[in-house]
Amino acid sequence: MTTITNALPNIPRLYTGICEWLSCVIYLLVMYRRAPKWRSITAAAVGLPAIIGIQYFDGAMDIDFWIFGMLLAVAGMYAVIFFGAQTTMRECLYITTRAFVLAELIASLHWQIATFIGFNDHTNLRRHAPLAGLELPTVCLATIIYFVGFGMAWIIERRNFERERPMDPSRTVVMGSVIITIVTFAMSNLSFISTNTPFSGSVGQEIFYIRTLVDLCGYAILKAQQEQARVTRANVELTSIDAKLQSEHQEYLQSKENIESLGRIAHDLKHQIAALRAEVDPEHAAAGFEQLEASVKEYSAQEHTGNSVLDVILTSKVKTCAQHGITLTTVADGKLLSNMSSMDIATLFGNALDNAIEAASKVTKPERRLIKLALHTHGRFTVIRVENYYESALQRDNQGDLRTTKSDDRAHGYGVKSIQHIAKLYNGNVSIKTHDHWFTLTVLLPH
Structure with missing residues (x-):
């Protein structure tokens, strides 16, 4: 392990928490929700301070508990989506992975731009840790980036999700999204663990660039995975519809043949009944013949x-x-x-x-x-x-x-x-x- 040259301050916990919360809100807006609107609003309102609180709690823990802290943050996002959408556990896990990668991408992009501007202005942001980046210009920059970034995410994701029915992703799709998220997060933060790997950076600004780029690739891969799942599901539906069309057509052909046969039988029976009436005409027999004729009409009616x-x-x-x-x-x-x-x-x-x-x-x-x-x-x-x-x-x-x-x-x-x-x-x-x-x-x- 070597020391990072021109190391830049980490993303403030407040910004990370806000990004995670906004990601949850974006997916609550575009996905199918079984929960009523008031429940979704309540989950989102309670989720903001809860997610930010989890971030500050993670920051107070020792570095050895870093992975536990990240899992705790993911669990907070999972809870907001689960209660806000009242979705299934499997679907919620899939949405949470998407939301987590999106939050990492926007947070990394924001802080990369913020530190770049501070570096060009010769501002030593490290002196302000852990409150680095909370100055008014950086807050304004965050507002702009979050508005544009999450706005674009909303435009993209609303076309990928159907609000009239749940996604119901398969276990394979969910496990794939979990693996993609883990690999994306590990690769984007690898330089903070060790700079002596072929995939690490050693300069502060370079590390942030790698992090943003890897998060962007992870988000694109998850989107491509979802698109492939949508195509597969659409093909299954078209196959089912086509099978039903074929079945209906075969049923029609069979019904046509049966009705034509019944029509011929009914025509013959009418003549037989007329002949029997001419030969025998007791009252009870006549009543029985009337019932028989009525049943024949049922089959001959077209x-x-x-x-x-x-x-x-x-x-x-x-x-x-x-x-x-x-x-x-x-x-x-x-x-x-x-x-x-x-x-x-x-x-x-x-x-x-x-x-x-x-x-x-x-x-x-x-x-x-x-x-x-x-x-x-x-x-x-x-x-x-x-x-x-x-x-x-x-x-x-x-x-x-x-x-x-x-x-x-x-x-x-x-x-x-x-x-x-x-x-x-x-x-x-x-x-x-x-x-x-x-x-x-x-x-x-x-x-």
Whole structure:
């Protein structure tokens, strides 16, 4: 170990604590929060003096407890994020690593610029330790750097996080972020431990430059890691949606074949029943034949909208509704779907009606098990509207969008996504509204 030439004072504890707190606030603003707003504000307000207090407590400890002090600071940031967002422990650990590296980067950049200006002005900042850097010019400089630095971080991070749902990073991603953070912190502070390594500096200003540069690289690597995780997650969702589309299409083809077969059977049975009526006409037999004829009508009834694909879908869903005691009312002009592929029609209407049937089947009173489907034109748009009565409570995310009511929200919820995906293919949009226990899904497709 050699002595650092022109050693500069360490970053004041106050600035370090403020940077750590601001990093936590940035991620609380951009990430998905299960906690109500008042809880997030309270956690942030309590976190500022707590994090600064931890920094001064660390400064009072012996140098041998330096690593313990850093772990204590990370724990303070973890607590602020955990209580402020009410997130899972795994997600909180991932966010904390991001926040810690960001805090180290901004704090190092600020103090590097502050000491450089002081050095050029021949100001011996070391004489003011531990209050070095608390002069008014340096405070003003800190305000500017923090505003610009954390402002840029907010702009960058808000595009990387989805506020309507949690990230739920995998264990591999979390462990990778922890390792990246540890390596970044170790490499950026290596010169303070020993200058006799290939990666250390020996001059004060040089050491601060190395520290800032390594922190910047660490932050960039963590961002790249998150981007890769986002791409992987998006590919998984697209694969799931594509699999569902294929499944819906195969279901349509099978339903079409079954309905055509049932139609032929029903046609033959009608003639057989007519022949039996001519031969035998007792009252009890007539009653039995009427029941048989009614059951045949159930299978022979088919929808005629002007679109063969939509006819198959509606005929299949009418039967499903009958099994659940649901009244399905349709007013549809199938000719408006002439520019859509059979697969898209089957998926769009199949998903919309499946969701409606699932909700309506949970209604306790049979007379309220209602579903209405309308397909018509309005101005320059084709309007598809599916309405159903519901009783179960609806869950919404932070942006007011509806969330799946199923327990496994990672394995479900692709029905609406499939509808949105298809609408986007035809330059349309999807809206969902609820009013007075009526759920309305509207799809607008331009002609």
